[in-house]
Amino acid sequence: MLEPLLESEIKEKILLYVYTHGESYPSEIAKAFKFYINAVQNQLLNLEKGGIFYSKLKGKVRLFGINPRYPFKKELEALLEKTLKFIPEKEKEKYYKPRLRPRRTGKPL
Amino acid sequence: MKIKDMSIKDLAIYLSDYCNKNGIETVLSGGACVTIYTNNKYMSYDLDFVLLSYVVPKKIREAMRKVGFQEEGKYFTHEETPYFVEFLQPPLSVGEEPVKEVSEIKKGNKVLRLLSPTDCVKDRLAAYYHWNDKQSLEQAILVCEEKTVDLKEVGRWSKNEGMSKKFEAFKENLEKRKS
Numbered sequence: 001m002l003e004p005l006l007e008s009e010i011k012e013k014i015l016l017y018v019y020t021h022g023e024s025y026p027s028e029i030a031k032a033f034k035f036y037i038n039a040v041q042n043q044l045l046n047l048e049k050g051g052i053f054y055s056k057l058k059g060k061v062r063l064f065g066i067n068p069r070y071p072f073k074k075e076l077e078a079l080l081e082k083t084l085k086f087i088p089e090k091e092k093e094k095y096y097k098p099r100l101r102p103r104r105t106g107k108p109l
Numbered sequence: 110m111k112i113k114d115m116s117i118k119d120l121a122i123y124l125s126d127y128c129n130k131n132g133i134e135t136v137l138s139g140g141a142c143v144t145i146y147t148n149n150k151y152m153s154y155d156l157d158f159v160l161l162s163y164v165v166p167k168k169i170r171e172a173m174r175k176v177g178f179q180e181e182g183k184y185f186t187h188e189e190t191p192y193f194v195e196f197l198q199p200p201l202s203v204g205e206e207p208v209k210e211v212s213e214i215k216k217g218n219k220v221l222r223l224l225s226p227t228d229c230v231k232d233r234l235a236a237y238y239h240w241n242d243k244q245s246l247e248q249a250i251l252v253c254e255e256k257t258v259d260l261k262e263v264g265r266w267s268k269n270e271g272m273s274k275k276f277e278a279f280k281e282n283l284e285k286r287k288s
Contacts, residue, residue, distance in 0.1 A: 049183065
């Protein structure tokens with residue numbers, strides 16, 4: 001949907017994933033979309049460098065989220081929200097609806 | 110003056126002027142402004158320069174290398190100084206709003222452009238508002254104690270950020286310190 005604007009499918013999916021999940025980390029995103037982790041990492045670091053994402057360490061994991069101090073945060077979120085409306089329900093269900101309830105250790109995903 | 114003898118303020122003036130002369134226009138923001146405005150009551154080791162327009166990273170890297178700074182991840186470091194230098198992407202903003210006027214500090218024929226005391230307080234409060242960072246709240250109070258800050262403007266901006274309650278908490282803290 002936003003590929004012509006962002007010139008990257010990975011970047012669009014990362015933005016939508018992080019927006020809908022609040023925070024995420026490279027291997028989670030790479031696994032969800034079957035992307036190469038290096039490609040995801042590069043995009044995440046670029047988004048952080050541009051001030052769009054923040055990152056923080058939680059244990060050994062570096063979490064990324066939309067920077068609340070990014071001056072176009074509201075506008076970006078409005079654009080992502082609208083993009084979600086154009087995504088087929090099945091795809092939305094698969095990638096952009098985070099599971100909120102806990103899952104016992106060892107149970108298959 | 111050699112880089113090893115420069116205070117954070119001296120280094121900020123030197124680099125700001127040097128970058129400007131090399132077509133890299135910046136404004137200093139972040140904790141270094143607090144250090145400058147409070148005469149070192151708070152010590153920052155980070156020089157955060159916000160670029161006023163997009164500059165190709167290679168151009169920054171080359172300019173910094175000429176004055177002895179090496180790129181290490183997001184930062185530039187120099188073996189003779191403990192300070193870290195970072196160039197942040199435009200736009201120059203505090204929270205949601207663009208910064209319209211900046212302050213200047215002159216030393217000889219060199220000029221440092223930096224956030225005004227009022228915008229410096231907003232910048233610190235943004236960190237307190239969004240990250241609940243108490244150190245940033247303390248820095249905002251220190252600047253208010255040392256410089257003339259337009260609190261009415263900070264209040265208006267805070268309201269626009271949806272942070273009126275936290276602004277009241279900041280004002281209470283400030284008044285307690287005065288009494």
